[in-house]
Amino acid sequence: MKIEGTLRVPSDKSISHRAIILGSLADGPVRVKNWLRAADTLATLNIYRQLGVEIEELSPTELVVKGTGFEGLREPSDILDAQNSGTTTRLTLGVLATQPFFSVITGDNSLRRRPMLRVVKPLRQMGASIDGREEGNLLPLAVRGGQLKGISFFNKKASAQVKSALLLAGLQAEGITEVEEPYLSRDHTERMLQLFEVDLSIIPTEGGILVKLKGGQTLKGDKDIVVPADPSSAAFFAAAAVLLPGSHLVLKDVLINPTRDGFFRKLKEMGANIEYTNVREISREPIADIEVKYSPDLRGVEVHPEEVPAMIDELPLLAVVATQAEGRTLIKGASELRVKESDRIKATVENLRRMGAKIEELPDGMVIEGKTPLKGAKIKTYDDHRIAMAFTIAGLIADGPVELDNPECVKISYPNFFEDLKKVLKP
Ligand code: S3P
Numbered sequence: 001m002k003i004e005g006t007l008r009v010p011s012d013k014s015i016s017h018r019a020i021i022l023g024s025l026a027d028g029p030v031r032v033k034n035w036l037r038a039a040d041t042l043a044t045l046n047i048y049r050q051l052g053v054e055i056e057e058l059s060p061t062e063l064v065v066k067g068t069g070f071e072g073l074r075e076p077s078d079i080l081d082a083q084n085s086g087t088t089t090r091l092t093l094g095v096l097a098t099q100p101f102f103s104v105i106t107g108d109n110s111l112r113r114r115p116m117l118r119v120v121k122p123l124r125q126m127g128a129s130i131d132g133r134e135e136g137n138l139l140p141l142a143v144r145g146g147q148l149k150g151i152s153f154f155n156k157k158a159s160a161q162v163k164s165a166l167l168l169a170g171l172q173a174e175g176i177t178e179v180e181e182p183y184l185s186r187d188h189t190e191r192m193l194q195l196f197e198v199d200l201s202i203i204p205t206e207g208g209i210l211v212k213l214k215g216g217q218t219l220k221g222d223k224d225i226v227v228p229a230d231p232s233s234a235a236f237f238a239a240a241a242v243l244l245p246g247s248h249l250v251l252k253d254v255l256i257n258p259t260r261d262g263f264f265r266k267l268k269e270m271g272a273n274i275e276y277t278n279v280r281e282i283s284r285e286p287i288a289d290i291e292v293k294y295s296p297d298l299r300g301v302e303v304h305p306e307e308v309p310a311m312i313d314e315l316p317l318l319a320v321v322a323t324q325a326e327g328r329t330l331i332k333g334a335s336e337l338r339v340k341e342s343d344r345i346k347a348t349v350e351n352l353r354r355m356g357a358k359i360e361e362l363p364d365g366m367v368i369e370g371k372t373p374l375k376g377a378k379i380k381t382y383d384d385h386r387i388a389m390a391f392t393i394a395g396l397i398a399d400g401p402v403e404l405d406n407p408e409c410v411k412i413s414y415p416n417f418f419e420d421l422k423k424v425l426k427p
Contacts (some may be wrong), residue, residue: 001396002246002294002402005424008355009234009391011036012225012255013158015285016328017187017387021174022097022192023065024053024073025168028221032063034225036357039411040087047092047105047249050076055225066219071170076100079140084271084341084412087161087176090119090141093124094165097128097145098172109342116141119165122153122241126177127414128170136183150175150215155418157336158309160185160259167193167200173215180210183306184258191284226257228287233311233414235426236389239321241292242272242395249424251290262310262319270298270325298325300370305333312336316348317390318402322359322368324397335364341412342382351379351391355398376400394423 016036018343021044023030034042037060045063048057052074054066073095082088082105082116089105093116095101106112117137120130126148132141142295150173157182167189170177190211193200196219201212212232234251241247256264256276268274272295300322303311308331311318315334322329337344349361354377358369376398383389394401 002009002244002426003237003241003249003424004247004426005251006252007237008252008422009229009237009254009421010038010414010416011419012230013038013040013232014087014186015255016041016299017091018188019227020044020048020063020065021091022056022189022219024048024051024067025070025095025224026067026196026219026221027069028067030065030221031224031225032065032223033061035061035063035231037061038413038415039083040088040413041156041302043081043083043085044088047080047082047088050078050080051416067219069218070098073099076103080105080253082111084108084111086111086114088109089116090161090165091168092142093119093123093130093141094168097123097126097130097169098141100144100146102142102144104140104142109227115339118157118159118409119162120128122162122166123169125151126173128169133260148157148173150177152178153180155181155185158183158185160189167211167213170213170215171198171217176212176214176324177210178210180205180208180271183309184209184259185309186257188257188285192225193219195225195284197247214292224283226282228281228285229253229283230413231255231260231264234290235317236265236393238264238274238290239317240393240396241265242295242298242321243324245294245296247292247294250291253287254290255326256286256288259310262307263314263420266301266303266307266311266318268319269322270301271295272298294343296347300325300327300368301331302329302330303334308334313386316344316387317393319348319352319359320366320394322389323352323370323374325370325371327370329370332362333363333364341383342387344384344387347380347382347384347387348390351377351387352394354378355394374398376402379404381406381409383409385409389414389417
């Protein structure tokens with residue numbers, strides 16, 4: 001079996017969420033092309049409709065978000081359901097904090113276990129009133145916002161969701177809001193705010209960044225956003241092409257923002273045959289076509305804490321690839337993986353071990369010793385889309401079948417994952 005052909009994977013999830021959220025706050029219509037239609041982004045769409053925003057669906061992937069500014073939002077008459085989506089929840093908490101009305105936000109079993117205090121605490125400091133289980137750490141959360149004041153916040157975990165929530169709240173706060181991070185997390189919110197003509201200062205610090213904005217600014221509407229292909233989805237096919245003899249794949253229009261393409265850079269460092277061609281820009285984001293060929297001589301590598309944010313969602317997949325690399329791969333500083341849709345360190349270690357890999361669990365990462373042949377196994381996905389897809393790729397190089405307990409969970413970010421895989425998988 002090999003991977004062959006050309007594929008345009010579905011659009012970027014992070015940017016698709018933001019197109020709706022920021023578009024809802026703009027003072028005029030925002031036309032979104034190539035929007036990702038998946039369970040997570042549909043949760044965002046439904047929430048902003050409940051908040052009174054008119055969103056027209058011209059086609060499944062083409063929207064017009066008819067924002068009327070922060071003042072246009074309305075008190076929802078029912079609970080907002082973010083389902084499985086941490087990005088929807090945390091960014092929306094930043095928006096709700098600016099509103100004098102009452103709202104409640106909740107989510108599914110997985111999301112109701114994920115920590116929210118990281119955003120609730122600074123939003124309270126800005127003046128919002130937020131309460132929930134475990135003193136506001138766990139959903140459901142009840143919010144009553146209103147007049148906020150700007151704060152200076154050190155974003156220790158370099159979370160883009162926290163940074164984005166505070167920047168959105170800061171737009172309606174009195175004075176200046178500053179967010180500093182020790183190393184760069186994804187910067188789509190900053191780029192999109194600039195597209196909406198918001199005045200931001202982005203100041204490099206030693207290894208990290210300081211983002212500053214003044215409250216009281218409006219997001220200028222009447223804009224177009226074209227969403228590129230999601231590097232986190234493209235990563236699965238790139239890994240498959242690297243691992244399967246004879247493969248040659250071109251992934252079209254992939255976002256290569258340096259805060260997102262860490263997985264591809266790390267694969268190159270491992271000795272993979274990967275090239276960016278046709279590099280260009282759309283809607284203030286850099287994109288490229290990525291050409292990937294079978295790469296038989298992979299070497300183990302180290303992933304350092306400052307490199308983690310740019311490949312955070314791809315680390316389970318990197319562990320799968322590392323089982324086929326000569327020598328040791330060490331992933332450190334990735335404890336955030338434990339509070340994603342599942343505990344992704346535990347899920348990766350447990351499932352790879354079942355497949356015969358040599359892998360050790362660390363509190364903040366993993367150590368993988370390669371090369372080891374993989375064998376088929378029953379995989380526990382923990383209903384986590386990225387675990388389901390990473391282990392489907394592991395299954396392609398395994399001796400014997402890999403069986404997922406919940407393959408449907410791919411719908412969170414990539415509803416046609418299995419169909420697309422069939423298209424490029426050749427005998
Ligand atoms: C996201 C940020 C990351 C990432 C998540 C999407 C975003 O989370 O893991 O899948 O769109 O801002 P953190 O910001 O919590 O690290």
